[in-house]
Amino acid sequence: MFETRDLSSPVEAVRDEHAPGALVIDCERDFETLPPAQAEDLGLLVDGLDPVSYPDAWLPADAPTLLARYASSDLTIGMPGDGSVVWTRQTDPPIVLVKPRVEGSPEPFIEFLLAEAFVELGLETPEHFLGFFEERYVDLDRAVERGPNSTYQIAAALYDGWLGLQTRETFATWHDRTDRAALGDSWQDAGTRLEDRVGELSRAVARGDTDFADATELACAAIKHAIELPAPFGALDTDAYRHHGPEYAIRWAEKTFDALAE
Structure with missing residues (x-):
């Protein structure tokens, strides 16, 4: 399911500056949200897992099921709208996941997506909008x-x-x-x-x-x-x-x- 991805020198330099130690993983299958068992398998690649959770009161009564799951204590990695490259700090060290849907895209564009993920990781901002809007x-x-x-x-x-x-x-x-x-x-x-x-x-x-x-x-x-x-x-x-x-x-x-x- 997961395989470490090699980085070009420019992208590796961006990682070292903005997200040192972050792992970059190619995923075998496409996903919006990783199935729970596969998300747990990431624990084999990292030192620890730290799922995020948010209060139920932050969600409208009719919130989508996946959003409610993300707010719960379940380890939920990847959400609709995340795109072809997903990053998370719910692992130690952080991980950048590359979905197979990027295949066929120009390599320079893929390089930019990876570099963008490292820059975002370095901002220390929430990885999802729920942590941004909160209540x-x-x-x-x-x-x-x-x-x-x-x-x-x-x-x-x-x-x-x-x-x-x-x-x-x-x-x-x-x-x-x-x-x-x-x-x-x-x-x-x-x-x-x-x-x-x-x-x-x-x-x-x-x-x-x-x-x-x-x-x-x-x-x-x-x-x-x-x-x-x-x-x-x-x-x-x-x-x-x-x-x-x-x-x-x-x-x-x-x-x-x-x-x-x-």
Whole structure:
């Protein structure tokens, strides 16, 4: 199920700077959330396991089952929306898991995803949006009013955007470092590929071609690439969001969904 992945010199250097000691593991099978038995098998590769848990009061009554499981004392690694590369601090040392779905992607892009995971690990921020919103997740749920799955998707997107406000400062420095210039190019190339889609988001939502939760996910994913965002997402690409985090995100959701209801 698991096999240690070799790293290129630039990616290894990023790990040593931001997440020294983190293990990188290739997974044999794809997953959104690792089955419990396989998650426990990670204990054979690390010194210890430390599952996160959160109070039941932080969850709306209709929260998705997987979110309730994540909040419990069960070891839950990987959640919907995590992407092709997943990191966790529920192990000692931390682990970065690479899903087989990355196969076929350009190698420079995979290298960027790995480097991004190490930079995020180094921020010492929660590994999931529930640790970001905490008890205010129920406030976000009330603001969104689109059902539990859409609320989950929007919450995950908002947290991804908040992380991107911080990680992009590191990514932007890679162009100036000879040993990481290729990673900087990959970061920039990934952003360039998003620009046209992001620029059309407001019109796509207005036409009904794109669901608002999907639009939020794409817009927030673009924040890490320093792409200009259309309204109403541009309000998330601000120092105010970086500094005020969940409170700002909830206020943005309240204003945005009030406007959509008019």
